[in-house]
Amino acid sequence: MKLLTHNMLTSHVKGVIKGYPLIIKATEVKVNELEFNGQFVSRMIPKLEWSALIQAAGWLGQSQDLPSTLIPDYENDEEFLRKVHRILLEVEVIEGCLQCPESGREFPISKGVPNMLLNEDE
Amino acid sequence: MALHCGRACRQYLLHLAHDNVDFRLPVRTVNLQFTQTFSPFWQLNGLSEDDIRSVMSRTVCGKSAFELWGHGTTIDELRTSLLEYPAENMAPYLQQNSTYKINVYTFNKTLVFKDRIEKIDALDFLPFKGTVNLKDPEHIFCLLEDYGSDPNDIPEEPFHMYFGRWIADGQRELIRSYSVKKRHFIGNTSMDAGLSFIMANHAKVKADDLVYDPFVGTGSLLVACSRFGAYVCGTDIDYNTIHGIGKASRKNQKWRGPDENIRANLRQYGTESLYVDVMVSDASKTVWRKNAQFDAIVTDPPYGIRESTRRTGSHKDIIKPPEDFSGESHVPVSMAYHLSDIFADLLNFAAHHLVLGGRLVYWLPIYRPEYCEEMVPLHPCLTLTNNCEQTLSSHTSRRLITMEKIKEPEDSDRLAHLADPRFTPYQGHNSFREKYFCGLTKKNGKDSKATPKNKD
Numbered sequence: 083m084k085l086l087t088h089n090m091l092t093s094h095v096k097g098v099i100k101g102y103p104l105i106i107k108a109t110e111v112k113v114n115e116l117e118f119n120g121q122f123v124s125r126m127i128p129k130l131e132w133s134a135l136i137q138a139a140g141w142l143g144q145s146q147d148l149p150s151t152l153i154p155d156y157e158n159d160e161e162f163l164r165k166v167h168r169i170l171l172e173v174e175v176i177e178g179c180l181q182c183p184e185s186g187r188e189f190p191i192s193k194g195v196p197n198m199l200l201n202e203d204e
Numbered sequence: 205m206a207l208h209c210g211r212a213c214r215q216y217l218l219h220l221a222h223d224n225v226d227f228r229l230p231v232r233t234v235n236l237q238f239t240q241t242f243s244p245f246w247q248l249n250g251l252s253e254d255d256i257r258s259v260m261s262r263t264v265c266g267k268s269a270f271e272l273w274g275h276g277t278t279i280d281e282l283r284t285s286l287l288e289y290p291a292e293n294m295a296p297y298l299q300q301n302s303t304y305k306i307n308v309y310t311f312n313k314t315l316v317f318k319d320r321i322e323k324i325d326a327l328d329f330l331p332f333k334g335t336v337n338l339k340d341p342e343h344i345f346c347l348l349e350d351y352g353s354d355p356n357d358i359p360e361e362p363f364h365m366y367f368g369r370w371i372a373d374g375q376r377e378l379i380r381s382y383s384v385k386k387r388h389f390i391g392n393t394s395m396d397a398g399l400s401f402i403m404a405n406h407a408k409v410k411a412d413d414l415v416y417d418p419f420v421g422t423g424s425l426l427v428a429c430s431r432f433g434a435y436v437c438g439t440d441i442d443y444n445t446i447h448g449i450g451k452a453s454r455k456n457q458k459w460r461g462p463d464e465n466i467r468a469n470l471r472q473y474g475t476e477s478l479y480v481d482v483m484v485s486d487a488s489k490t491v492w493r494k495n496a497q498f499d500a501i502v503t504d505p506p507y508g509i510r511e512s513t514r515r516t517g518s519h520k521d522i523i524k525p526p527e528d529f530s531g532e533s534h535v536p537v538s539m540a541y542h543l544s545d546i547f548a549d550l551l552n553f554a555a556h557h558l559v560l561g562g563r564l565v566y567w568l569p570i571y572r573p574e575y576c577e578e579m580v581p582l583h584p585c586l587t588l589t590n591n592c593e594q595t596l597s598s599h600t601s602r603r604l605i606t607m608e609k610i611k612e613p614e615d616s617d618r619l620a621h622l623a624d625p626r627f628t629p630y631q632g633h634n635s636f637r638e639k640y641f642c643g644l645t646k647k648n649g650k651d652s653k654a655t656p657k658n659k660d
Binding site (some may be wrong): 083084086087090091092094102116117119121122125126129131171192193194195196197198199200201202 | 411412414435437439441443446447477480481482483484485486489490491492493494495496497516
């Protein structure tokens with residue numbers, strides 16, 4: 083699971099109000115080297131919940147001194163965009179789980195794939 | 205018909221492949237003017253050469269595009285038309301030091317070599333000054349002849365003749381190179397390559413878009429979208445398909461191999477870097493936060509025929525878990541996911557999770573004897589832009605629906621269905637399964653009632 087996806091996921095456990103962001107508990111993390119695409123990163127940044135992204139990067143030990151609030155004029159800061167590209171797309175949680183911050187319910191991640199299914203009674 | 209204005213006003217001819225006829229759609233439909241919808245030749249106005257090239261770089265329906273220099277219903281009309289075409293528009297391509305060749309293409313007729321040469325010779329009134337080079341010419345021209353669409357009644361002379369300068373070919377090669385037959389990971393309902401690209405085009409998928417498929421299966425639609433440079437993600441309720449395990453769909457193969465999953469498919473075509481994620485998830489219980497938005501949603505929801513329609517949750521008629529239930533990870537009890545709910549949920553999801561101007565493209569199964577346009581589900585935030593039919597049998601078909609998001613959802617939209625019956629869930633389609641099987645048994649002349657394997 084990549085942090086771009088994680089940034090958009092929320093807990094859908096019945097009755098939960100503050101289900102975002104899901105807490106990441108990773109037991110295996112992989113970093114792939116991908117070709118840098120600044121265009122895509124610039125397009126995605128406005129759609130992200132920035133503080134959730136920084137928090138997630140922290141859980142995975144990948145903070146890389148990214149700012150806690152978005153800098154203005156980021157489109158022209160290639161160094162910044164490269165860092166964002168890395169945490170959005172290159173860092174992957176292979177094994178672990180996502181935990182609902184309110185109910186504590188855990189969604190397993192196996193082989194990089196989160197299983198978000200709830201049981202019939204949830 | 206004579207063209208006096210500059211480059212922007214030239215006429216172009218699109219030569220289309222004679223399949224998926226109902227799905228032909230240039231990426232920009234500007235001032236389309238064509239003699240017959242089903243003709244393989246379309247004359248286009250109001251586009252520039254760049255527009256044409258851009259269309260041809262994506263289309264799997266278009267074979268070739270030409271700058272149209274003349275046309276007519278007889279050779280004399282063609283000649284007149286060509287003589288009226290401004291010489292200054294022709295001149296750059298007929299230079300003395302250039303090379304060229306002329307092709308002859310005949311639709312619905314085969315010509316012997318001698319006849320083709322004769323037709324080329326008949327064009328020598330045109331001021332060609334360059335030298336012929338059949339192997340690697342700088343400019344290619346084409347004489348195209350339309351002998352109608354009845355293979356049993358081929359006329360002596362063509363109905364239409366066109367002459368033009370070749371600009372570009374379409375992407376029909378993708379149908380072969382992306383064929384599902386050669387794909388590493390397939391399932392029972394993997395979308396064929398041609399249709400996947402058509403869907404990506406209807407959705408206007410482009411580079412650096414983020415595309416989502418909520419019924420991703422084996423990822424065929426994501427493969428096509430990634431070809432156009434989009435980043436892709438998908439979800440599916442079926443754990444085994446997402447993980448690429450369980451029984452194989454190929455004839456001689458029993459179980460799926462280790463490299464069979466959606467990511468491997470993208471890797472096969474060199475687009476693994478565009479793979480974002482796939483997840484096991486129930487499309488009826490969205491996992492995305494408010495304001496999570498995609499540029500396009502391209503999907504083929506289950507019709508309940510070859511893949512069952514399922515959702516999580518309890519119901520008194522509990523369906524047993526699938527046979528290939530892996531046991532390692534809990535696969536919750538499934539209940540029937542009524543087709544009408546699938547589409548209502550899908551449209552509602554699209555209204556909330558598409559960017560403004562973003563598109564939803566999906567297949568809607570139809571029982572033909574009862575179909576009317578009012579059955580196509582609507583939503584106040586989406587506008588219907590395309591509705592193309594693919595016949596599956598005498599009584600069933602599926603329609604490729606394209607909708608574009610025109611406004612953000614407001615609270616009042618949730619009550620819209622009370623005001624307008626067209627916003628209510630797609631009625632009567634819950635029994636699509638029964639009608640599908642019922643039609644088959646009637647056709648076979650048996651009088652047994654339809655007994656689908658698992659009830660919808």
